[in-house]
Structures are given as C-alpha cells and as structure tokens.
Amino acid sequence: xxxxxxxxxxxxxxxxxxxxxxxxxxxxxxxxxxxxxxxxxxxxxxxxxxxxxxxxxxxxxxxxxxxxxxxxxxxxxxxxxxxxxxxxxxxxxxxxxxxxxxxxxxxxxxxxxxxxxxxxxxxxxxxxxxxxxxxxxxxxxxxxxxxxxxxxxxxxxxxxxxxxxxxxxxxxxxxxxxxxxxxxxxxxxxxxxxxxxxxxxxxxxxxxxxxxxxxxxxxxxxxxxxxxxxxxxxxxxxxxxxxxxxxxxxxxxxxxxxxxxxxxxxxxxxxxxxxxxxxxxxxxxxxxxxxxxxxxxxxxxxxxxxxxxxxxxxxxxxxxxxxxxxxxxxxxxxxxxxxxxxxxxxxxxxxxxxxxxxxxxxxxxxxxxxxxxxxxxxxxxxxxxxxxxxxxxxxxxxxxxxxxxxxxxxxxxxxxxxxxxxxxxxxxxxxxxxxxxxxxxxxxxxxxxxxxxxxxxxxx
Numbered sequence: 001x002x003x004x005x006x007x008x009x010x011x012x013x014x015x016x017x018x019x020x021x022x023x024x025x026x027x028x029x030x031x032x033x034x035x036x037x038x039x040x041x042x043x044x045x046x047x048x049x050x051x052x053x054x055x056x057x058x059x060x061x062x063x064x065x066x067x068x069x070x071x072x073x074x075x076x077x078x079x080x081x082x083x084x085x086x087x088x089x090x091x092x093x094x095x096x097x098x099x100x101x102x103x104x105x106x107x108x109x110x111x112x113x114x115x116x117x118x119x120x121x122x123x124x125x126x127x128x129x130x131x132x133x134x135x136x137x138x139x140x141x142x143x144x145x146x147x148x149x150x151x152x153x154x155x156x157x158x159x160x161x162x163x164x165x166x167x168x169x170x171x172x173x174x175x176x177x178x179x180x181x182x183x184x185x186x187x188x189x190x191x192x193x194x195x196x197x198x199x200x201x202x203x204x205x206x207x208x209x210x211x212x213x214x215x216x217x218x219x220x221x222x223x224x225x226x227x228x229x230x231x232x233x234x235x236x237x238x239x240x241x242x243x244x245x246x247x248x249x250x251x252x253x254x255x256x257x258x259x260x261x262x263x264x265x266x267x268x269x270x271x272x273x274x275x276x277x278x279x280x281x282x283x284x285x286x287x288x289x290x291x292x293x294x295x296x297x298x299x300x301x302x303x304x305x306x307x308x309x310x311x312x313x314x315x316x317x318x319x320x321x322x323x324x325x326x327x328x329x330x331x332x333x334x335x336x337x338x339x340x341x342x343x344x345x346x347x348x349x350x351x352x353x354x355x356x357x358x359x360x361x362x363x364x365x366x367x368x369x370x371x372x373x374x375x376x377x378x379x380x381x382x383x384x385x386x387x388x389x390x391x392x393x394x395x396x397x398x399x400x401x402x403x404x405x406x407x408x409x410x411x412x413x414x415x416x417x418x419x420x421x422x423x424x425x426x427x428x429x430x431x432x433x434x435x436x437x438x439x440x441x442x443x444x445x446x447x448x449x450x451x452x453x454x455x456x457x458x459x460x
Contacts, residue, residue: 034162034174034176037162037213037215037217038162038164038174040217041147041162041164041211041213041217042115042164042172042174043114043115043116043145044089044090044115044144044145044146044147044211045087045088045089045090045115045147045164045165045172045210045211046087046088046089046090046097046112046113046114046115047085047086047087047088047112047113047166047171047172048085048086048087048088048099048103048104048110048111048112048113048122048209049085049110049111049112049113050085050086050103050104050107050109050110050111051107051108051109051110052106052107052108085103085166085169085206086099086100086102086103086104086165086166086206086207086208086209086210087099087103087164087165087166087206087207087208087209087210087211087223088103088112088136088209088210089147089209089210089211089219089222090144090145090146090147091146091147091149091219091245091249092144092146093142093143093144093145093146094141094142094144095120095122095137095138095139095141095142095144096125096135096136096137096249096252096253097112097122097135097136097137097138098133098134098135098136098209098222098245098248098249099133099134099136099208099209099222100132100133100134100208100209100222100224101127101128101129101131101132101133101134102129102132102208103134103208103209104122104124104127104134104136104209105124105127105129105134107124110122110123110124110136112136112138114144115145115172120138120139120140120141121138121139122136122137122138122139123136123137123139124136125137125252126248126251126252126256126257126258126259128248128258128259131240131244131248131259131328132224132225132240133222133240133244133245133248133259134209135248135249135252147211147213147217147218147219148217148218148219149218149219149242149243149245149246150214150216150218150219150220150242151242151243152197152220152221152241152242152243152244153241153243153315155179155182155197155214155220155241156179156182157178157179157180157181157182158178158179159178159179159214159215160176160177160178160214160215161176161177161178161179161199161201161212161213161214161215161220162174162175162176162201162211162212162213163175163176163177163199163201163202163203163207163210163211163212163223163237164210164211164213165203165206165207165208165209165210165211165223166206166207166210167203167204167205167206167207168204168205168206169206170206173207175201175202175203176201177199177200177201177202177235178199178200178201179197179198179199179220180198180199180200180236181197181198182197182198183195183316183318183322184196184197184198184238195241195244195321195322195324195325196221196224196238196239196240196241197212197220197221197238197239197240197241198236198237198238198239199212199221199237199238199239200235200236200237201237202235202237203223203226203237204226207223207237208223208224208225209222209223209224210222210223211223212239218242219242219245220239220241220242221239221240221241221242221245222239222240222242222245223237223238223239224238224239224240225237225238226238241325243329244325244328244329246329247328247329247331250331260332260355261324261327261328261355261387262297262327262328262330262331262332262353262354262355263296263297263354263355263356263357263383263387264296264297264298264323264324264327265292265293265295265296265297265298265299265356265383265393266289266291266292266293266296266298266393267289267290267291267392267393268287268288268289268290268309268320268323269287269288269290270287270288270318270319270320271284271285271286271287271288271308271318272284275288279308279341280344281308281341285310285316285318286308286309286310286311286316286317286318286340286341287308287309287317287318287319287320287323288306288307288308289303289304289305289306289307289308289309289340290305291305291393291394292304292305292393293383293386293393295357295359295383297351297352297353297354298338298349298351300351300352301338301349301350301351301352302349303338303340303342303349303351304342307340307341307342308340308341309323309338309339309340310339310340310341310346311338311339312326312327312330312336312337312338312339313326313330313336313337314337314339327353330353331353332353332354332355333353333354334353335350335351335352335353336350336351336353337349337350337351338350338351355384356382356383356384356386356387356388357382357383357384358382358383358384359382359383360380360382361380361382362379362380362382362384362385362429363379363380363428363429363430364377364378364379364401364429365377365378365379365429365430365432365433367404367432367433367436368433370437371433371436371437372406372436372439372443372460373403373404373406373407373410373412373436374404374406375402375404375405375406375407376400376402376403376404376406376407376412376432376436377400377401377402377403377404378398378399378400378401378418378429378432379398379399379401379429380397380398380399380428380429381395381396381397381398381399381417385399385401389401389414389415390415391415391417392451395417395448397417397418397419397426397427398417398418398426398427398428398429398431398432399415399416399417399418400412400413400414400415400416400417400418400447401414402414403416410445410456410458411456412445412447412456413449415449416447416448416449416454417447417448417449418432418445418446418447419446419447419448419453420444420445420446421435421436421439421443421444421445421446422435422439422440422442422443422444423444439460440460441459441460442457442458442459442460443456443457443458443459443460444456444457444458
C-alpha cells in the first residue's frame with residue numbers, strides 16, 4: 001500500500017522511529033493530525049459478528065468454579081447460542097482476514113462487515129487457541145483494501161501507534177498511543193499465551209482482532225487482550241506480533257488444517273540473578289536446559305542439559321514463550337541459529353525446525369459400543385502426542401486423546417495417561433479396548449494427571 005507520513009499533533013524533538021518516518025515540518029502538517037493515516041488504513045479493518053452454538057446442560061451449578069466439574073454431563077443437554085463481536089484485518093485483496101481465535105475459532109456462522117458497510121460470509125481456514133489467532137477467507141471477493149505486514153522485530157519501544165477496531169460494538173474507532181514494551185510474555189488475559197507487543201493505545205472489548213499500525217500504516221500487531229480488573233482499558237494492551245501472523249497466513253494458504261509449530265523437545269528454566277551467579281554468568285539472561293528428549297532437534301545439534309540458551313537467530317530469548325515464538329516465526333523446514341553457553345564458552349548451533357515426530361506410531365484406537373466407555377479415544381505416547389497435550393517429556397504409555405461422552409462423565413480428561421485398569425497395567429492402546437470390553441462388576445482406573453496419580457472407581 002502507499003507509504004504514508006504521519007502529521008503529528010505536537011512537534012517535539014525527533015523520536016527514534018521507523019527509518020522512513022519524520023516529524024512534521026509545517027503548520028499544515030501539524031493540523032492534519034492522524035487523518036491521512038486513518039483514511040488509508042481504516043478500510044482494511046473490519047467488524048466481525050460470529051455465532052457459536054454449544055451444547056450445555058441445565059445443571060444449576062453451571063459457572064461454579066468448584067461444583068461445575070462434578071456435575072459436568074448431568075442434566076438435559078440443550079443447544080445454546082453465543083454471539084461474539086470482534087474485529088479483523090484484511091491482509092490481501094482476495095479476502096484473507098486475520099482475527100482472534102476467541103472471536104471466531106469455534107463459530108458456526110461468521111459475518112464480516114467492511115468499513116463501507118458491505119457484508120460477506122467468511123470461513124475459518126486455520127485457527128489456533130494457544131496463539132489466539134484465526135485466519136479467515138471471505139467468500140466471493142476481490143480487490144479489497146488491505147494492510148501490509150511489517151517486520152515486527154524492527155518495532156521499537158516508544159514508536160507511535162494507532163489501534164483500530166470496534167470496541168463495545170459502537171462502530172469503528174481509532175485510538176492512539178505508543179509501543180510501551182516488547183517481548184511481553186505470560187501477562188495477557190484470555191486464551192493467548194506467549195509473546196506480545198505492549199501498547200498504551202486504549203483497547204477495549206470488541207477491539208480483539210483489530211489492527212495495531214505504525215506511522216506508515218503498516219500492521220505491526222493484532223490486538224488481542226488487555227490487563228484489567230474492571231473490564232475497561234487501563235492503558236495496558238497486548239498485540240500479537242505481525243511476524244507470527246505472517247507464518248499463520250503462510251500455513252493457511254498452504255492448506256494446513258492446524259497450525260504446526262516446530263518442536264524443541266526441551267524443558268527449561270528462566271535464568272534469574274541467583275541462577276546466573278551459580279552458573280558463573282555475568283548477566284541473568286537466557287534459558288537453562290533442564291531436560292532434553294532423545295529425539296529433540298536441539299540434542300541432535302549438540303546442545304546438552306545444563307546449557308544456557310541466550311538467543312535464536314540473533315534475537316534474545318529469556319523465557320520459554322519467547323523461544324517458542326522465535327521457532328514458530330522461523331517455520332518448519334528451516335534452520336535456526338541457536339546461541340548458548342556450553343562448558344563456560346559461548347557457542348552457536350544450527351538447529352532444524354521440525355515437527356514433533358510420530359515415532360513410535362501413536363496406534364490410535366477408538367472404543368466401540370461393546371465396551372463400557374464407547375467413543376473413548378486413546379493413543380500411544382510419542383513426541384507428537386506429548387507436544388499436542390502438553391505432557392512431560394518423559395511420558396510413556398497410553399494417553400486419552402478424547403474421553404467421549406461417557407468417559408467425560410466418568411471423570412476422564414484429554415491428556416490423562418492410563419496406568420492400570422482393574423489392577424492390570426496398560427501397555428498399548430489396543431489393551432484398553434480389551435480391558436473395557438468386560439471389566440466385571442467394578443471398574444478401577446489408575447491414571448496420571450498433571451504429575452499426580454488419580455484413581456477413578458465405579459460400580460457397573
């Protein structure tokens with residue numbers, strides 16, 4: 001899109017901004033304010049109306065933080081319609097739109113309204129709850145206005161930015177501010193967990209999925225959440241960096257049904273002052289490798305337990321979220337340059353960006369009606385299953401991938417590791433079907449969950 005020059009409201013000493021920006025040089029430029037920038041960028045920001053149909057029971061304990069889990073599945077199941085309101089950004093003239101997962105990720109009906117009031121239906125191409133990103137495709141469109149993605153690694157604290165979205169459903173709204181911080185992780189509310197750009201540009205409910213743009217009209221992030229106790233903006237908002245959005249668009253156009261992240265196969269610990277002193281480091285930085293899976297690409301590259309990873313491709317990493325972000329942006333099939341302290345010296349390693357391997361095969365099994373828990377789905381633990389359900393790298397055995405309706409009522413959850421059934425050890429997925437075909441008059445399931453051992457008992 002055409003490059004724009006900001007006409008700021010107040011002329012101060014030249015700030016450190018994007019290389020192609022400048023401060024206003026005349027009274028005419030000062031009087032324009034942000035109007036030319038908004039006029040060019042606003043048409044590419046859309047309003048999104050989504051309808052989500054869910055099945056819910058009529059239990060009186062719905063929403064109770066303690067009793068809801070115990071009464072899950074009881075009572076008459078009824079469809080419930082939830083309406084979601086948010087924003088989105090058009091990234092290409094053929095109708096590729098980015099928004100948040102919590103706005104459209106589970107929607108059955110999505111309606112997108114453009115700035116000029118045209119309306120289009122949309123389909124979700126790729127959605128990821130963890131990153132809180134969804135990529136949409138508008139039906140039957142062409143020559144739409146769009147925003148360019150800027151390299152978000154070049155964004156600096158102090159840059160002027162605008163947030164454009166649809167807060168509280170009042171209509172498209174523009175707010176201004178600066179980039180307040182970078183590499184924020186673990187601080188945002190909502191579904192998103194990871195690595196964010198922080199801004200003080202006011203962001204409110206309904207702004208989710210909207211644009212955070214720089215003074216050239218380029219997209220630097222997707223507004224996703226705020227830090228608040230009242231529900232309103234306190235000037236601490238978070239945006240998903242444009243570089244991660246770019247990788248999502250790439251995978252969506254490639255036809256991926258789910259977002260594929262490179263797998264590290266590592267557990268780590270953030271290096272604080274005390275840990276840095278014990279390791280002989282001058283500065284508390286990086287991630288201490290506490291565990292490595294045998295199939296980890298980091299292990300294959302030569303990294304070891306006890307090493308301290310300090311950067312990926314020249315960018316510092318000081319938390320697991322930052323490292324995952326750097327690997328996700330790099331993309332599968334690429335090679336990342338990882339720098340680490342090993343044996344008292346700084347070394348560099350070339351690490352392959354690979355998906356978690358399906359080795360050994362997961363041997364997935366779905367139980368049928370001849371068992372006491374029909375529709376229960378189980379699989380053998382392997383790196384792919386471990387990564388998918390966030391399990392310990394040392395997990396072995398059989399994992400519940402979907403408990404089914406009866407299994408859910410029985411207390412099973414996705415990610416549970418089945419250890420024993422009626423006292424007999426569970427060795428393979430096929431064993432589960434055999435053990436649950438005729439368990440007798442009682443059923444006792446021993447399982448591992450969140451590092452604890454849990455026992456479920458039933459009379460049949």
